[in-house]
Amino acid sequence: MRTFKVIYIPLVLTLLMTACAKPSDSGTPSDSGSPTSSPIPQKEVTLKIGLPGSYDITSKKIIDGFQAKYPNIKLDIDEAPWADFTKKIVTRIAGNNPPDIWFQENAVILGYGKRGVAENLEPYLKRDLKTDDYANALLSAKTPEGKIYGIPHGINPVALAYNKTLFKESNIPFPTDDWTYQDLIETAKKLTKDTNGDGKPDVYGFQTGNNITSGWLPWMKSVGGSALDPTLTKAMFTDQKSIQGLTQWADTINKLKISPTREVAATGKLFENGKSAMVFLQYSSQVSINKSSPNLDWDTVKLPFGSDGKRFVPMVVNEWLIYSKASKEAKEAAWTFLKYYLSDEAQGYLSESGASLPVKKSALEAVEKLSFKPTNKKAYTKGIEEAGSTLDENPSWNEWRAAANPILDDIMDGKKAPEEGAKEIQTKVQAILDDNK
Secondary structure, three states: OOOOOOOOOOHHHHHHHHHHOOOOOOOOOOOOOOOOOOOOOOOOEEEEEEEEOHHHOOOHHHHHHHHHHOOOEEEEEEEEOHHHHHHHHHHHHHOOOOOOEEEEEHHHHHHHHHHOOEOOOHHHHHHHOOHHHEOHHHHOOEOOOOOEOOEEEEEEEEEEEEEHHHHHHOOOOOOOOOOEHHHHHHHHHHHOEOOOOOOOOOEEOOEOOOOOOOOHHHHHHHOOOOOEOOOOOOEOOOOHHHHHHHHHHHHHHHOOOOOOOHHHHOOOOOOOOOOEOEEEEEOOHHHHHHHHOOOOOEEEEOOOEOOOOOEOEEEEEEEEEEEOOOOHHHHHHHHHHHHHHOOHHHHHHHHHHOOOEOOEHHHHHHHOOOOOOOOOOHHHHHHHHHHEEOOOOOOOHHHHHHHHHHHHHHHHOOOOOHHHHHHHHHHHHHHHHHHOO
16 A cells, blocks of 8 residues: 655755756656656645535545645635536636636546646656556546546446335345346336326336436446447447447336336435335435435445446546646646545545545445445445446537437437437537547
8 A cells, every 4th residue: 555745855955956957848747757756845835726516525624634734735725516616617717717726527627638728647647656556447537648637536436226125025135236237127127016006106116317327328338339439439329239228228217117207207306215116326326315314224236237248337537637737836736635635544535425436446445344325335346346437428528418418318208219319319429529529
């Protein structure tokens, strides 16, 4: 296990090193060769740090812990609700006045990298970190060219959550990590019930998601389909396997009737209220479930295997970035913060918050012992270790999803056949991909 400590270099040595080494114009480590040690900011420096979502998303213990360890780095903190922050950051970037470091979604960070807004962190990682100490999500912002534009704020993967009470009442064995999607469907049929005799289910065996993370993409991937090809430049919605996945996803509502419609799902928290027996659940959702329904008897297992015997575990990764036009001193201060953020201490604070999973392996192992539900946190920690994957993300991710979503809603609502909708999505998404080459 590697820890990071402050190393105080005597002033005379610092002066000698400064005289012998010419700093780069950009203030970053050279791509052609990494220095042998990390320069620790010695003089007082101010680091402007942005916190979208404020301390609801970033544990204040992390900020306070960093400030205690590095009193010479003064933090100028810009905290705001997520939507407000992400709206104003666009204007601040245009005015060359954003924070020195902040975080947003992985796809947004990739876009910033393409536009020259985000610093390439690959030389920093190569210089200072042992990547084997971290989960594969550490490099989720890596481009095909090897540039790394972000460091994970946290990992928010998906697992299969189930209501233990509903399973017990129907005398049905709990789900296991060996389940397939077909096992999920067949069990959901048994758990779907019309308890008041009005001809409509009151309890659903499964609640189908309507978004990319816990909805249509896992179903597409489960049969070998995909939204984009491996190069992330070509749409794959009209691939027969992709259409098959979209069909199975929509069939849970329109044909099999094992899942509530979007309209019904919007009426309340069905899983928390015992109205759906299973759901694909992002890790962070346990915070609200445990708060609103502390007595709910529930747990998780890994997402099912697909028809090809492979598992796909979606994970949402928000990423810290360093502003490429920040001063040399601010960049090194920002990197010092990121190294602390990846330390055992800060990753432990992240774990305690429950807002997301840490990226350091030792901290992931510690998560499994935390007392809050779900008991089986290995469904998440081992799930991402086995099959964690981001969501076909590229710099135009938000744009092509926005074009696809209304049509996907029509497919989910039964207003359009999956094959018809897939053709429309293919045309729209490919046009966006071509425009962003």
